[in-house]
Amino acid sequence: MSDEVEQRLKNDLERVAAPEGFADRVMERVRAKEHARLRLMPRRMMHVWQAIAAVALIAVFLGGVEAVHRRQEQRRAEVIQRQFEQAMEITQRTLDGVGERVSEAGVKHDKGER
Amino acid sequence: MKARMRWAGKGITMVAAMLFIAAPFQALAAPPQQKDELFAGAEKFAKNAKSSTEVNLDKNMLGMASKFTDDDKEASDLTKKLDFVIVRDYEYDKPGQYNMADVEEFRNRLDNGGWSHVVKERSATESTDVCMKTDSEGVTELVVIDAEPNELTFVHLKGHMSMSDLEKAGSKYGGSQKKDAKLKAKVK
Numbered sequence: 001m002s003d004e005v006e007q008r009l010k011n012d013l014e015r016v017a018a019p020e021g022f023a024d025r026v027m028e029r030v031r032a033k034e035h036a037r038l039r040l041m042p043r044r045m046m047h048v049w050q051a052i053a054a055v056a057l058i059a060v061f062l063g064g065v066e067a068v069h070r071r072q073e074q075r076r077a078e079v080i081q082r083q084f085e086q087a088m089e090i091t092q093r094t095l096d097g098v099g100e101r102v103s104e105a106g107v108k109h110d111k112g113e114r
Numbered sequence: 115m116k117a118r119m120r121w122a123g124k125g126i127t128m129v130a131a132m133l134f135i136a137a138p139f140q141a142l143a144a145p146p147q148q149k150d151e152l153f154a155g156a157e158k159f160a161k162n163a164k165s166s167t168e169v170n171l172d173k174n175m176l177g178m179a180s181k182f183t184d185d186d187k188e189a190s191d192l193t194k195k196l197d198f199v200i201v202r203d204y205e206y207d208k209p210g211q212y213n214m215a216d217v218e219e220f221r222n223r224l225d226n227g228g229w230s231h232v233v234k235e236r237s238a239t240e241s242t243d244v245c246m247k248t249d250s251e252g253v254t255e256l257v258v259i260d261a262e263p264n265e266l267t268f269v270h271l272k273g274h275m276s277m278s279d280l281e282k283a284g285s286k287y288g289g290s291q292k293k294d295a296k297l298k299a300k301v302k
Contacts, residue, residue, distance in 0.1 A: 076178065080179040083171060086169060087199045089271065091280060098233055
């Protein structure tokens with residue numbers, strides 16, 4: 001009985017040689033995977049760099065637009081301020097003139113009453 | 115179906131990107147000028163004028179100006195108080211370069227609209243109208259039409275203001291300091 005078991009174990013655990021070229025095929029597959037991984041990594045990195053470049057470009061563009069906008073707004077405000085100053089000067093000059101004439105009319109009226 | 119969805123998505127992204135890029139330029143476009151029915155058509159007086167000044171400033175523009183007059187408190191205060199400033203000033207080389215009857219047309223516009231006449235002066239060669247609207251807090255609107263032989267001036271200011279505000283701003287910007295007690299008393 002024990003001989004039979006022993007014999008079966010011997011048969012089952014007998015060393016079997018690997019098929020011919022097995023090691024080469026395994027190594028080839030490992031190399032292929034390694035190569036694929038090396039090829040994939042830079043492409044992914046390229047996308048990241050493209051995205052960073054695009055964001056930087058948009059930021060520079062928007063920054064430029066904002067700077068131009070701010071400069072134009074400042075120029076416009078200066079023009080408006082000059083117009084406001086002119087308007088106030090004309091208003092004041094006109095009111096002064098009106099005031100003078102009203103005063104003169106008042107003096108004439110007072111003299112007439114006397 | 116998936117391809118169509120993808121194209122639609124790309125289209126939406128493109129439109130959004132264009133709107134995003136165009137938005138700052140939209141702000142550069144000049145806003146429309148303040149319209150004034152009282153002085154509509156006054157440009158005709160510029161025809162024979164030696165020099166003409168036309169100022170149209172609305173609330174937004176005054177707000178913009180106030181940003182740059184912050185260090186000048188009096189001017190900044192007035193720009194913040196006013197809703198609009200409309201001034202037309204025409205100077206002529208010699209008398210008779212404009213038709214007084216045309217000015218009358220503008221004066222007549224002040225007969226309606228709840229204006230109270232503070233000054234109404236008429237002579238053979240000159241005429242002056244100072245009208246205003248007031249509320250419990252003071253002057254809310256001021257109109258001046260001053261027709262002199264060599265100069266014609268239209269002023270329309272709207273906003274809560276006092277004469278001292280105008281005087282301060284006027285003297286600040288080169289107006290003379292002559293004061294008229296009667297006018298000031300009436301206005302206050």
